[in-house]
Amino acid sequence: MSDLCDHSAVELASMIRQREVSARELLDACLARIDAVNPRLNAVVTLVPDRAAERADEADEAVARGDELGPLHGLPIAHKDLEPTAGIRTTMGSPIFADWVPDIDGLVVERLRAAGAVTIGKTNTPEFGAGSNTFNPVFGATRNPYDPSLTCGGSSGGAAVALATGMVPIADGSDMGGSLRNPASFCNVVGLRPSAGRVPSWPNRAPWSPLATAGAMARSVDDLALQMQALAGPDHRIPISLPQSGDSFAEVLTQQPADLTGLRVAWTPDLGLPVDRAVRDALAFVPDRLGELGCDVVDDAPDLGDAGEIFQVLRAWHFELAAGELYDRVSEQLKETVRWNVELGRSFTLTDHARAAAGHADLVERARRFFGCYDVLALPAVQVVPFPVETEWPTEIDGTTMPTYVDWMRSCSDITLTGCPAMSMPAAFTPDGLPVGVQFVGPPRSDVELMRFAKAWELAVPAGERRATFGAI
Incomplete structure (x- = not known):
């Protein structure tokens, strides 16, 4: 039954509803794929097969009874190892939490389970999600399925690899500076950073902050929409959560892709940032292809010149809040x-924070005005192609030095500050066979419209259908 793993999540959900396959059969197929693939790639780091089997059997019993079924009924899922899972080890990629077993589920896990998903285990992440190369001292490094000598990106790297190789049909993740978009680009899957507040996350020590968000990755836009139906919606514990339910994402599945004729698209090959020649060359076709699809494409970009400094201040504050007590103890x-980020956060004055907050407000307003002129912004998802897994981060791009481990991801982190929805979509491959994603950004809170745009792109540019074929699969 291992070929079941190659079906889309939408197909598998339908097959379970129609009793063409059981949830238990699908689970067994995913476990077999994990056995075959995971030893080489190290994407799934904690497995709970017995617990998953009980849940799958319950799912099959619900189908037999004719119960009302959630959109993800019977689909196996592995949760990012930053997300608390009751009764299942959650390490944060840190030796401090190597044996921690929470007694509660995070909100993302609650919602996915309520929608019928079957928890199969956890996916690897950098320690506390710090960095876009997935490795940690608890489980080691996760490798790229298109070339296992290279990184898969991060911090939702384990999730991206598990999806790309068919170990699971859906996977959750989170994004502050690009942690859904970067691994999606490196592993040739779809990643959505939703609008601020679209997918609330709890527990949350900064429930009013728009910087970090939960989200999802998938192998297609439809599969992503299926998962967003479960993930999106308000929660009274998160004051910035948006009021709309996840039901609105059903139209991505039921309606035709957006007609792109006349849509105003701004294209920038670099956002004013250094970008590797391999990325520039791979994505050079994007503006012409969008034009062929009917878009009015203009070379333009919002003014995000101060985003790097603002992001560093706000991110450092987040890390001091999240890890400052651990820094003091261990x-x-x-x-x-992580230590550097905490120390940086403590070095900033109240004046530094005030100026960053004011700058952030100005940046959000500039982005709002920009999207008064354009329907979509298109740009590279990542400034580099996947690099050796032993290299923690690129220290140089196109002759420009990257001073910190955050700077090389500004094509994502600058967009984070706008609060707008942003997607990494499969687009092209380098001559060496490495995936390169394009990033589409929509106006504030235009998640559904952006996904319909991306679905039209996906049909016209089916790069996502090219799967990794290394010998372990």
């Missing part, structure tokens, strides 16, 4: 970049 057990 700093020697923390990853160097």
Whole structure:
């Protein structure tokens, strides 16, 4: 039954409803694929097969009874190892939490389970999600399925690899500076950073902050929409959560892709940032292809010149809030970049924070005005192609030095500050066979419209159908 793993999540959900396949059969197929693939790639780091089997059997019993079924009924899922899972080890990629077993589920896990998903385990992440190369001292590194000598990106790297190789049909993740978009680009899957507040996350030590968000990745736009039906919607514990339910994402599945004729698209090959020649060359076709699809394409970009400085201040504050107490108690057990972020956060004054907050407000307003002129912004998802897994981060791009482990991801982190929905979509491959994603950004809170745009792109540019074919699969 291992070929079941190659079906889309939408197809599999339908097959379970129609009793063409059982949830238990699908689970067994995913476990077999994990056995075959995971030892080489290290994407799924904690497995709970017995618990998953009980849940799958319950799912099959519900089908037999004719119960009302959620949109993800019977679909196996592995949760990012930053997300608390009751009764299942959640390490945060840190030796401090190597044996931690929470007694509660995070909100994302609650919603996915309520929608019928079957928890199969956890996916690998950098320590505390710090960095876009997935490795940690608890489980080691996760490798790229298109070339296992290279990184899969991060911080939702384990999720992206599990999807790309068919270990699971759906996977959750989170994004502050690009942690859904970067691994999606590196692994040739779809990643959505939703609008701020679209997918609330709890527990949350900064429930009013728009910087970090939960979200999802999938192998197609339809599969992503299926998952967003379960993930999106308000929660009274998160004051910035948006009021719309996830039902609105059903139209991505039921309606035709957007007609792109006349849509105003701004294209920038670099957002004013250094970009590797391999990425520029791979995506050079994008504006012409969008034009062929009927878009009015203009070379333009919003003014995000101060985004790098603003992001560093706000991110450092987040890390001091999240890890400051651990720094005081067991700093020697923390990853160097985590310690650096905490120390940076403590070095900033109230004036620094005030100026960053004011700058952020100005940036959001500039982005709003920009999208008064354009329907979509298109740009590279990542400034580099996948690099050796042993390299923590690129220290240079196109002759420009990257001072910190955050700077090389500004094509994502600058967009984060706008609060707008942003998607990484499969687009092209380098001559060496490495995936390169294009990033589409929509106006504030235009998640559904952006996904319909991306679905039209996906039909016209089916790069996502090219799967990894290394010998372990």
